[in-house]
Amino acid sequence: MKDPAQVIHDTTVRLLRMAATVLPNDVEKALRDAYERETNPTARTQLEAILKNIDIARTGIPMCQDTGIMIFYVKVGDKFPYIGEIRDALTKATIKATAEVPLRPNAVNPIVGGNSGNNVGEKIPWINWEIVSGDSVEITAFPKGGGSENVCILGMLKPGVGLKGVKKLVVDNAMSYMGKACAPNIIGIGIGGGSDIALKIAKQQLLRPLDDHHPDPEVAKIEEELKEAINATGIGPMGLGGDTTVLAVKVDYAMRHPASLPVGVAVQCWAARRSTAVITKDLEVKYLTHPLEGE
Numbered sequence: 529m530k531d532p533a534q535v536i537h538d539t540t541v542r543l544l545r546m547a548a549t550v551l552p553n554d555v556e557k558a559l560r561d562a563y564e565r566e567t568n569p570t571a572r573t574q575l576e577a578i579l580k581n582i583d584i585a586r587t588g589i590p591m592c593q594d595t596g597i598m599i600f601y602v603k604v605g606d607k608f609p610y611i612g613e614i615r616d617a618l619t620k621a622t623i624k625a626t627a628e629v630p631l632r633p634n635a636v637n638p639i640v641g642g643n644s645g646n647n648v649g650e651k652i653p654w655i656n657w658e659i660v661s662g663d664s665v666e667i668t669a670f671p672k673g674g675g676s677e678n679v680c681i682l683g684m685l686k687p688g689v690g691l692k693g694v695k696k697l698v699v700d701n702a703m704s705y706m707g708k709a710c711a712p713n714i715i716g717i718g719i720g721g722g723s724d725i726a727l728k729i730a731k732q733q734l735l736r737p738l739d740d741h742h743p744d745p746e747v748a749k750i751e752e753e754l755k756e757a758i759n760a761t762g763i764g765p766m767g768l769g770g771d772t773t774v775l776a777v778k779v780d781y782a783m784r785h786p787a788s789l790p791v792g793v794a795v796q797c798w799a800a801r802r803s804t805a806v807i808t809k810d811l812e813v814k815y816l817t818h819p820l821e822g823e
């Protein structure tokens with residue numbers, strides 16, 4: 529008889545290891561395609577260095593010295609029998625992965641200072657819970673780098689500025705941080721809802737495969753327009769100039785209050801780490817982004 533807590537724990541340790549060392553296929557492909565397309569010699573050198581870095585990391589070394597702050601997205605089925613085990617298993621797995629991968633200790637107390645040393649502490653790992661129907665759980669490890677996090681913004685726009693104002697906010701933000709966020713970036717945008725909702729939607733967009741399109745053609749059009757506009761800035765990889773500033777822009781929205789137009793802008797760096805697995809009620813594990821050999 530398998531121990532549910534152990535299965536969730538061991539799965540999460542592997543998710544964290546894979547997230548830190550192997551980029552999802554869609555991100556790596558986007559970076560390789562960008563290298564093929566890039567016309568700027570400096571940008572080509574930067575992209576080449578990133579691709580070499582990715583190849584070295586695949587041997588088991590984290591792809592960046594900043595291994596991120598620990599965030600999980602958990603979609604748990606209302607009939608999954610082990611809901612009560614998840615939080616503790618994710619926390620223990622974070623401690624184990626920190627020691628074994630190893631991951632850089634990145635959990636600092638903002639009140640009294642001091643690093644916990646194991647990536648765990650007050651409210652960290654942060655878990656974004658979603659209850660869905662079903663009897664399995666989907667866990668996504670999303671360790672988020674600090675450099676790209678520092679340029680995420682919330683704009684509380686006047687509704688009158690409309691979509692034009694939304695696009696201006698996003699492009700102006702990209703122009704303001706230039707290469708500080710380790711471009712090429714992925715940008716997630718959440719429009720509407722409220723201040724917290726807009727940012728939550730924005731960050732969720734960073735989980736989408738880079739080659740997908742929003743099902744609403746109007747939104748998909750905004751995604752393409754913003755990608756083109758930001759790439760036209762010429763900021764380029766690591767901000768040193770070039771054709772590739774963003775690999776993708778992903779947009780989603782919620783209905784808004786008549787008086788508000790909140791816009792969340794979440795920025796991800798080239799080290800776009802995410803790793804997902806599903807655990808069934810019978811404790812069978814399927815890794816979605818980083819399959820086991822032979823799967």
Ligand code: SF4
Nearest residue numbers: 592673675676710797
């Ligand atoms: S922003 Fe990303 S690539 Fe840059 S240092 Fe942080 S984790 Fe590494």
